[in-house]
Amino acid sequence: MKEITQKLREFTAERDWDQFHSPKNLIMALSVEVAEIVEHFQWLTEEESYNLDSNKLEKIKEEIGDVIIYLVMLADKLGVDPIQAAKEKIEKNRKNYPEKIAIGKANKYKEL
Amino acid sequence: MKEITQKLREFTAERDWDQFHSPKNLIMALSVEVAEIVEHFQWLTEEESYNLDSNKLEKIKEEIGDVIIYLVMLADKLGVDPIQAAKEKIEKNRKNYPEKIAIGKANKYKEL
């Protein structure tokens, strides 16, 4: 992740694109990239979504790359470490959803 | 990232939540988490988006954690390494947007 952050700083500086990368703009771009993944799944059944053909999977992989790129640029601008943020959130979720209570609570889950 | 993938596999298995985590459902959840970040920025000017107060920044940090969580779960289900996907995409972008041509091309950028 740190390597990617560094690569993206260089990439942006070389092209003088930092002027476009306000946090407000970056979150918009991130939402657009995520929607490009949604587009691949919108007409598939859940079962089909587990069994993508290699052509579609390749395109989705590239868009997952785009999502990471904009997320890293946004987090970098805000001074947030995304991996650390995820770790802390997982710990918080562990407390909020104790496993003994959560197991098999499908209806509960649907209200999360 | 691998540590997070492992933690999330355990967290999900302990709660028997894997049944809800089809790729189709996970991308929907990912898009919702991204929108929760968009919500923090929607009425801010670009300039304000660079200067968040610490309370707002803390909430956004937590939501960045959520975005990583759903992105890692989605990528894991699809057998995609998100860091590798991002690296490959950065290389592709380097070829598609050569720096000599790209520098300062604001109008061009706006059409990307």
Added chain:
Amino acid sequence: MKEITQKLREFTAERDWDQFHSPKNLIMALSVEVAEIVEHFQWLTEEESYNLDSNKLEKIKEEIGDVIIYLVMLADKLGVDPIQAAKEKIEKNRKNYPEKIAIGKANKYKEL
């Protein structure tokens, strides 16, 4: 639709909120409202999504109202008539997807 446009102009003017309603901000707000509907559906199966309980349906109805509100405000700012835009798009789709060819083409549809 015109009545709603008029009501929203008054509502906004009375509160001096027009200053926040740039097209850029309004499309962000619209995307957030749509995501609030996505949230209601993210863990449901397709079959469940046809059979919502009345409590959930009531919440979704309210959020559909929000989507119309931001869409109308955005269209008004841009000088676009959304009903006219929809009619023209339906005619265009009629030409692009002739029924004789489109019937039953499930796989084709999934690539739209």
Added chain:
Amino acid sequence: MKEITQKLREFTAERDWDQFHSPKNLIMALSVEVAEIVEHFQWLTEEESYNLDSNKLEKIKEEIGDVIIYLVMLADKLGVDPIQAAKEKIEKNRKNYPEKIAIGKANKYKEL
């Protein structure tokens, strides 16, 4: 709006596409169409977003049409009248944000 609802029912029936139009799928499609509008605005300043060239405006108009199309199909499946939903929401907002208190409360607005 009713005319559009009727047109879309016919359009879908003629092509045997109703099988794909679960509420879950339709809200995904709606979110994708909204993101296509976001894409047009992501690198623009707020000021630029008020002054679109005619080419860009034409594309956005078409995508506003798409948003209406999927919103009407979703609402029709759920038995919701979107215009009525919007009217009720505006009345609710009138009560929640009384004008005397709301006027000029920029900071308040940013926390909505």
